[in-house]
Amino acid sequence: MKSKKIALMIIAAFTSLSLFAGCSSAPKAAQNTMAAREAGYAEEYYEEADGDLNAAVGSTKNATFSGNRSSTASAAGKKTITAETNAAAPVDSNNPGANQGQSQTNVDPTKGRLLIRNVNIAAETKEFDTVRQAVEDKIRELGGYVENSGVSGTGKAGSLRRANYVIRVPADKLDALINTVGSNCTVTSTNERTTDVTLNYVDTKARLDSLRVEQDQLTELLKQAKDLDSIIVLQNRLTEIRYQIESAESTLRVLENQVTYATLSLSIREVMEIKPQEAPHVDTYGERVAKTFRNSLHNIGEFFKNLFLVLVAVSPVLVPMIVITVIAVIIIVTSVKKGRKKRAAALAAQQAQYQAQLKAQAPVQAQPKAEEKKTEEKKEEKPADKE
Numbered sequence: 001m002k003s004k005k006i007a008l009m010i011i012a013a014f015t016s017l018s019l020f021a022g023c024s025s026a027p028k029a030a031q032n033t034m035a036a037r038e039a040g041y042a043e044e045y046y047e048e049a050d051g052d053l054n055a056a057v058g059s060t061k062n063a064t065f066s067g068n069r070s071s072t073a074s075a076a077g078k079k080t081i082t083a084e085t086n087a088a089a090p091v092d093s094n095n096p097g098a099n100q101g102q103s104q105t106n107v108d109p110t111k112g113r114l115l116i117r118n119v120n121i122a123a124e125t126k127e128f129d130t131v132r133q134a135v136e137d138k139i140r141e142l143g144g145y146v147e148n149s150g151v152s153g154t155g156k157a158g159s160l161r162r163a164n165y166v167i168r169v170p171a172d173k174l175d176a177l178i179n180t181v182g183s184n185c186t187v188t189s190t191n192e193r194t195t196d197v198t199l200n201y202v203d204t205k206a207r208l209d210s211l212r213v214e215q216d217q218l219t220e221l222l223k224q225a226k227d228l229d230s231i232i233v234l235q236n237r238l239t240e241i242r243y244q245i246e247s248a249e250s251t252l253r254v255l256e257n258q259v260t261y262a263t264l265s266l267s268i269r270e271v272m273e274i275k276p277q278e279a280p281h282v283d284t285y286g287e288r289v290a291k292t293f294r295n296s297l298h299n300i301g302e303f304f305k306n307l308f309l310v311l312v313a314v315s316p317v318l319v320p321m322i323v324i325t326v327i328a329v330i331i332i333v334t335s336v337k338k339g340r341k342k343r344a345a346a347l348a349a350q351q352a353q354y355q356a357q358l359k360a361q362a363p364v365q366a367q368p369k370a371e372e373k374k375t376e377e378k379k380e381e382k383p384a385d386k387e
Helices: 002-039 042-061 070-076 128-142 171-184 198-224 228-260 285-386
Strands: 115-125 145-152 162-170 186-196 261-270
Touching (some): 115 128, 115 171, 128 145, 128 162, 128 261, 162 171, 198 228, 228 261
Antiparallel strands (some): 145 162
C-alpha cells in the first residue's frame, strides 16, 4: 500500500514537471516581446520573434512525460483550432446562419500578430432609410452580421430617428464597410481601438497542449490502476484537467473569433439639414479676455440666481425663524431699556438723598467754625491791650 502511494507521488511530480516544461517557453516569449516594445524596435523584433513563437508553440507539442513520448506526440496533434471551424460567420441579423464570410485574417501566431479591432463611428444623414439599407446590404456582401441593433424615433420633425448597430464583420473587410458608411452619410466622429492578443493566445495554446499531455498520461495510469484509492485520486485529477482544458479551449475560441471578426459600433442619426464641417477656430488673446469676462459675469449671475433659489427653498423654515428672532430682539431691547431707566432713576434718587444729607450737615458744621473764629479774635485782642 505504501509503495503504491509513493509511486503515485512520483507520477504526480513528473506530471507537474511536464506541465511546467510545456508552459515555460511561452512566458519567455512574452517577456522578450514586452522588452522589444519598450525599446521601440517593434517592427524589427516581430520579424525575429516569428522564430521564437514557432519555438514556443513547437515546444508545447514536443513536451514529454517520462517513459512515454509517443503519447505526447499523439496528444499534441489531436486537435487544431482554425478560423474556418470556430469563427462565427452569420450574415443576416434575422437569419444569422444564412451565409458565411471567408475571412483571410491570420489566426496563426507564427505568421504574425493577432489583433482585435474595435471601431466606433457616429454619423448623420437626411436619407435615413437609404443609408440603413446600404449599410445592411454591405454587411451581407462582406459576410458579416449584426450582433445588436435598435432604432428610435418616428421620422417626423419633432422625433427624428436614430439607429444603433453593433456589427461583426471579417477583420480584413472592416475598412470596406467603413468606406461604405463614409460615402453614404456624414461621419461626425470616429474612434478605433486595436488590441494585440498574440502573447495571450500563445500562452493559452501552450497551456492547453500541456494539459492534454497530462490528461493522456493520467488516462493511461487510470487504465493500469487497480487500487481504489489510486483510482479516486486519478479520477479527481482528470476532472480538474478536463475542466482546465475546456476553459482554455473556450478562451482560444473567443480570441480567434475576436481576431477573425472585427467589431464596428455604428450610430446613425437622422437630421433635417447637413451642417457643413467648419474648420476649428483659434481664439485670439482679445477674444479669450472677452470670453473670460463674459464667463465671469455669467458665473456671478448664476451665483445670485442659485442663492435666490436656495432662499426660496428654505423660506418655509427661514421666515418663521426670522419672525421669532425679531420678536426676541425686540423683547430683549425693551427689557434692556427698562432696566437702564430703572437704574438711572435709582441713581438719581441716591444722588438727591446724598445732596439733602450734605445740606443738613452744613449749618451744624458752620457753628463750631464761627466760635473758633471768635476765640481767635479775642486772643489777638488781649495782647494788643497789654501793649
